[in-house]
Amino acid sequence: MELKEILRFADDLVFAKTGKHLDDLQQAILRETFQGQKYAKIAQERNCSEGYIRSVASELWKIFSDVLKEDVTKTNVKSILERARFYNFSQTIASDNATVNNFNICSKKSQLPQVTQQPQQTPTRSHIDLGDAPEIFSFYDRTHELATLENWIVRDRDRLIALLGIGGIGKTTLALQLIEQIKTNFDYLIYRSLRFSPTPDAILTNLLQIFSQEGEIPQAIEAQLSQLINYLRKYRCLIVLDDLQMLFSSGQLAGQYKSGYEDYHLLFKQIAEVCHQSCILLISWEKSREVAKLERVNNYVHSFLLGSLGVAAKQILRQHNLSDEESWETLINAYQGNPLWLEFTATTIQELFRGNVSEFLECNECDAPILCESLQAQLDRQFQRLTPQEQAVTIQLANQTEPVSLPQIRKTVELSTSDLLNAMQSLGRRFLLDAKEQGKTSFFTLNPVLQQYVKNRFSH
Template identity: 60%
Template sequence: MDIAEVLQLAEALVFAKTGKHLDHLQKTVLKGTIQGQTYSEIAQDNGFSESHVKNVGHELWNNLSQALGEKVTKANFRGIFINLKNNNFIGSNVCQTNSTFNNINIFADEARSQTPTQQPQQTPKPHIDLGDAPEIFSFFDRTTQLTTLETWILQQNTRLIAILGISGIGKTTLSLQLIEQIKHNFEYIIYRSLRFSPTIETTLTNLLQIFAPKSETPQNIETQLSQLINYLRQHRCLIILDDIHTLFSSKQLAGQYQTGYENYHLFFQLITQVTHQSCLIVNSWEKPREVTQLKKENNAIHCLLLEGLGEAAKEIIREQELLDEDCWQSLIDRYQGNPLWLEFTANLIKELFAGKVSEFLQCDTLILSESLQAQLDQQFQRLTPQEIAVMIQLAKENEPVCLAHLIKNLDLPTSELLNAMQSLGMRLLLDVKECDRTRFFSLNPVLKQYVKNRYSQFKISLGTF
């Protein structure tokens, strides 16, 4: 048999119907079926659980059923493809007079009687536990990012993904939308926010109880980690931990765990280094240090930096029923396409400018609503005095500046300045450009205006610094 050509046709059929390509495991299931393997054998040969392989198989047969207009199952697949060949099948959206398909030798024994058509099995629903996840009322186009995440998870079997971005950029919304898009590829889907800074023992206990609610959870962290890894091997799982920046200390350089939370590092390390079939996504506005460290050693980890919305941000303004559509892009650019910043600003425009964007844009300075500033306060309250000093200096600059300029104009030891700059980068608060192999640093307009608005408070917080 020519498996490659069969796969090519199946790919074309599914893509014509769904607009999606077959992923690696779907192709594996198809090959195994052609070779007469059971789901159990396919799972064992490829390191997946049998239930996950069944889920993927059911989805594949459903897609082929929709493409062909008749029921396709693992049991009748051979017979249906023989009929297609014998009848010189012509797919309306796939191929013309299918001479290529007519020449495919799908099965060595075509005289074998067809297996009677069976009712397709329903795809088992995954166990979804979203805990206290917020309800998503609107989702604005993040097609590129969703495609990237789907590729990393389903095709590259990535074990750890960090979704990073400044507060309000849409990390949580993207994660929850991703669940809707790929949920049928998993047996367990779990979302948890760490906003109240639970210890690693608390988080592990919570996760283990989802897999074995009636079992007694061990108190020893090594045993907890071992049991969780075993579940991630046995089942195809997607776990999302949101707000992990709350695990890090305030008033210290970025990425330093609070006392008693250091074992999260061990957890993330095990997720990337131990073989399993699951994926952990962590959301943060502060880049964990281990993401950089582990990525150097392991290609099972990826990092997605989430930036502002482009054209799609106009939907936010449209929902708020603002006027002067020709000015909307200017408003989006000023507020960096940040969904939350735009929502706060749109509310202000409705209340004080009767929805007239053009009048709002005539203000002499960039206007930050108190809600927007309060949102940024949460991030800036975590900065060290040295980081605040750097931010104040950058807010004074009219153009991006190099490190030499900052060293000259800031009364800071060079080592402290460099550490502060690196930390601000991990907090995603710096805009960085490179020219002639020299890096230049600046603040985006919103952060610059925020620092100017809060300057007197920052100056007081610096004390004698």
């Protein structure tokens, strides 16, 4: 009998008894047990203590024992589940005595429960706390992106995911649409914005109050983290933390926490490395250093870079009643398919060009993006966060007409090699650089809209 069939049957049994499906740790314990692995080995591979694995396994064996009316243990769980599934299957083809493959099952049939397939959803009502989440008025097609994130969260049981991309690309809208799409899989769904830079203690206290409104909340950060992890084990939770970049220092390399905010590093590291059944989704226009490190070594950590809206952006232009639809694709490409940038630009076209896209595009003889005041103000907020070294690199790249390699940049920028490499890496983590491989060499350009912004800013 295939392993996945046994696991599916085991999931049905647990669901019938508890109303909840197997979590990722329970599935791992079953898989490894079926293959003869010891608890110590399972604990080592899952970064858990052996005692914790034994406790989870013992609870799982008890559930099977209660449902199947047999004493289930680590040594016999596979054979009992195989036999139970076989008998259960036979009940679908016979109501009384039956023989399958010359094996009489009538004596066992009355002892076993009829397990029916259940939809893959949490049956109880989810606790949804969206806090200060913005209301979504329009959502444009992100089918592939939603499917990828749903698979990582629901199927693969990722613990830490970073949803990344330049400002205005639609990260928050996508996350809120994702919550609506997968909410039945969770006991708790929580959204919190970090735009006002809450301290680690403040955000942990706020989260703990949701799980236990009357419970005592410890003062020490380590105890708060431990309590949160316990809740993430007990319940299936999706917690979205938006505007992560607001925890990072302005004028420093990307991903460096403000003074007093370093414990967020501990929070995210714990979330990624400790066993639980929940997921934290981070939204940011800067990639955090811990995510960059953890995703290379931890199978439960991923980052997703959100890109152009593509042809779906035509819906934005249609809502603004723009004309010359044959020119829309050119306009979308010029503004990188960024929904916010297109909103700003479409408003300008409507107000100054009577909605005529062709007339707007012809207005610029050099084919560079035209930046309205609102768009420049939005880019100002991102550019002002750069270090002097990053600004020096962007100024040089803005004057290049072709992609350039690192050796070429070194010739034009008066920075030490280490300062240059750090600046380039930081710009990449802010998603302001475009990199292309040609042969064995990497070539870099600025995001075209940012390139025009830098030219405008430093043209005098």
